[in-house]
Amino acid sequence: MTVKEMAERAELEVLVGADGLDVEVTGGYAADLISTVMANAKQDNVWVTWHLHPNIVAAALIVKLSAIILVSGRQPEQETVQRAQQEGMPILGSSLPAFEIIGRLHGMGILGTV
Amino acid sequence: MLATFHADLHLHTCLSPCAEEEMGPLAIVRQAKKKGLDVIGICDHNSAGNVAAVRQAGRREGLAVIGGVEVCSEEEVHILGLFDEQESLLNMQRLIEENLHGENNPELFGQQSLCDQNDAVVARETRLLIGATELSVDEVVEKIHQLGGLAVASHVDRESFSLFSQLGFVPRGLQIDALEISPLHSVAEAGDSFPQTKGYRLVSFSDAHRLEEIGTTFTTFRGISPSVKEFRKALLGEDEREILN
Numbered sequence: 001m002t003v004k005e006m007a008e009r010a011e012l013e014v015l016v017g018a019d020g021l022d023v024e025v026t027g028g029y030a031a032d033l034i035s036t037v038m039a040n041a042k043q044d045n046v047w048v049t050w051h052l053h054p055n056i057v058a059a060a061l062i063v064k065l066s067a068i069i070l071v072s073g074r075q076p077e078q079e080t081v082q083r084a085q086q087e088g089m090p091i092l093g094s095s096l097p098a099f100e101i102i103g104r105l106h107g108m109g110i111l112g113t114v
Numbered sequence: 115m116l117a118t119f120h121a122d123l124h125l126h127t128c129l130s131p132c133a134e135e136e137m138g139p140l141a142i143v144r145q146a147k148k149k150g151l152d153v154i155g156i157c158d159h160n161s162a163g164n165v166a167a168v169r170q171a172g173r174r175e176g177l178a179v180i181g182g183v184e185v186c187s188e189e190e191v192h193i194l195g196l197f198d199e200q201e202s203l204l205n206m207q208r209l210i211e212e213n214l215h216g217e218n219n220p221e222l223f224g225q226q227s228l229c230d231q232n233d234a235v236v237a238r239e240t241r242l243l244i245g246a247t248e249l250s251v252d253e254v255v256e257k258i259h260q261l262g263g264l265a266v267a268s269h270v271d272r273e274s275f276s277l278f279s280q281l282g283f284v285p286r287g288l289q290i291d292a293l294e295i296s297p298l299h300s301v302a303e304a305g306d307s308f309p310q311t312k313g314y315r316l317v318s319f320s321d322a323h324r325l326e327e328i329g330t331t332f333t334t335f336r337g338i339s340p341s342v343k344e345f346r347k348a349l350l351g352e353d354e355r356e357i358l359n
Contacts, residue, residue, distance in 0.1 A: 032280075034281050034282035035273075051281075053285065054286070055281040055283065058286075
């Protein structure tokens with residue numbers, strides 16, 4: 001499933017990077033400790049997080065994630081948006097809290113690495 | 115005239131809910147002197163409420179005391195703000211209060227005691243000092259600098275509440291003055307284990323929550339006085355000031 005299909009089915013809003021959504025999603029990772037994301041997330045995973053800080057873009061690029069998903073209607077900081085645009089890192093969002101978003105994604109077959 | 119100062123600039127008092135009740139102003143000052151420290155910094159969680167009492171105890175006992183606060187940013191990153199001027203510190207305190215919510219539950223988190231210089235408890239702080247403010251790490255550092263203070267990222271080598279654990283690495287453009295290494299590692303070890311420290315100035319403080327932890331690690335610097343101003347110069351290597359780690 002591509003990021004685009006995932007976003008449509010899970011009703012995620014595309015906040016940044018609408019032209020970079022054709023990447024195949026390999027699974028998901030959830031954490032608000034960016035250090036653990038950099039250590040454990042896999043390439044082309046989507047990352048569900050509460051963080052808005054610009055460092056999320058750099059961390060996502062290091063691990064080569066396919067997209068960042070912000071929870072609870074949180075809006076990225078301006079600098080985060082700018083960097084995500086420059087680097088072509090999609091940021092999606094939903095008004096749902098993390099647990100609900102992850103539940104939807106898991107139900108669609110997007111799994112964590114066990 | 116340049117002199118050498120042993121500085122442990124990250125100590126908690128009994129105002130921090132997670133610190134022991136024994137961490138009264140006078141007890142801290144006496145222990146610090148016993149450990150051979152020349153200057154201490156008082157950095158309680160999200161409050162500077164006991165700084166004045168420690169300063170008074172320090173004056174009486176002949177120990178330099180720097181006022182500070184350990185701010186918890188919205189990302190749950192701990193940042194030390196150290197100030198020479200009590201008024202600047204109080205301005206920082208006001209900003210924190212405007213951006214900190216919740217009430218402490220002493221049974222869950224511990225007592226938050228405000229003391230006089232003789233360690234008598236004069237009041238209990240009711241705000242939830244262990245909580246996170248609504249200030250981003252960038253805002254915290256910027257505000258500390260606007261008020262003339264020094265901004266140090268707390269215990270970056272720890273797995274919780276640190277700049278590295280929460281945000282992975284030092285955000286681009288963050289004007290942090292130094293990174294603190296906790297007693298878990300020597301500065302040299304931390305430099306090897308954490309490549310994110312590269313290019314930043316490293317200091318080592320005890321983050322003491324108990325009397326016996328005071329001075330377990332410290333940073334030695336050369337300057338003309340045990341002040342934030344001189345410590346900053348030492349970090350920058352200006353005017354023959356230096357850090358002697």
